[in-house]
Amino acid sequence: MGSLMEEEVEKLRKEKRIVVAVDESEESMYALSWCLTNLVSDANKTKSTLILLYVKPPPPLYNSLDAAGEKFMFSLFFSLFNFRYITCGSFVSFSACTYCCVCIKKETLLELLENEAVWIRWTLYVWYLFANDVVGAMEKYGWDLVNSVMARAEAVYKNFSSIMSVEKKVGTGDAKDVICGAVEKLGADILVMGSHDYGFFKRALLGSVSDHCAKHVKCPVVVVKRPRD
Template identity: 40%
Template sequence: MADAVVKQRKILVAVDESEESMYALSWCLKNVVSENYKDTVVLLYAKPIRSAYATLDGTGYFFSSEVVATMERYNKEMAGSVMAKAKKVCNDFGEVEVETRVENGDARDVICRVTQELGPDVLVMGSHGYGLIKRAFLGSVSYHCSQNVKCPVLVVKRPKSSGND
C-alpha cells in the first residue's frame, strides 16, 4: 500500500509581548497543530513604525534623532525578545516547523497584509479581553482582522485567573 499523502497546513500566529498572545500560541500548539498534518507555524510580530511615535511628547514637536533611535532600538529588542519567547514555547511543545516574520507597521494592517500574502489555513490571535470602553478607544485588533482577512480566524481568550496561578 502506498504511503498516505500528508496535507500541509500553514498556521499564522500573531504574537506580541502580552501573556494573552503566548497563551494563544500555546493553545494553538496543543489544539490545532496535529501529527496528522505537516504543519508550519508562522510567528508574526508587528513592530511599530517611527511615525507612530514622532509626536508622542504631546507638544507637537518631533523627538530628537537620538530619542527616535533609542525607540527604534527598543522596538527591535522587543521584537527579538517576543520572537525568542515564542520560539521557546514552540520548542517546548516538540517537533513543529516554525517560521518567523517581523514586520513594521500597525498590528491591524500588518496582520491583514501578511495573511493575504501567505494565505494561511488559519490565523490564530490572542484576545486582550478589553472591556467595552477600552475597546472603543483602542480598537480590537482581533475584531478588525476577523472582518478583513479571507481565512478562518481563531481568537483565543485566556481564562480568567483563579488567583491560584
C-alpha cells in the first residue's frame, strides 16, 4: 500500500497541469499554498503549469428573457410600483421593482409606457436608469473582486516560484458546472480545492462543490482542509 501511494505522489510531481479553484476565502489560499508545497517539486516547477480558476456567480435571469417575459416583468413592475406607495416604500417592493427594471430592454419599456400618464412615464424611466446603474456597479464590483482574488493568489505562488508557468481563468455560472467543464477543457491532470467546512444544514441546502467535482471530473481531485487556528 505504501509503495502504491508513493507511486501516485510521484506521478503528480511530474510535468502536469494543475487547476486550483480560488475564491475570496482563506481556505482557497491555503489550498493553493498546500498545492505548491506538496505537489510541485523544485525540479519540475518550470515544467508544471498552474491554472488559477475563479468562478463568478451566474448572470441575472433578464439576459435570456423574450418579449413575453419582458411584458410580464413590466406588469409586475407596474403593480409593485403602486404597491410601493401603498406600503410607504418597503424595502422588499423597492428591491423587486429594481430587479424588474433590469429585466426590460429600454426600447420595450418606452413602448409599454407610451399610453401612461406623463408623470408615470418619467418616474418609471428614471427608476429604470437607476436600476441599470445598480447593475453596472454590481458588475464592476464583481470584476474588482476577481482582480483582488487573483492578486492574492499571485502573491502566494510568487513566494514559491517566480518562474512557474501560471494561467488565470475566470468562468461565470454555477461553480460546480464551471469547474468541471474547465477541468475537462483545460486538460487538467489534477484539481485542487479548499474545503470550506460548511455545517450539515448549509451543505444540504447548497450542496458541496468539491463533492460534486470529485464525482464528475476524470482527473484526481485533492480537497485541502485548512487547520483550525
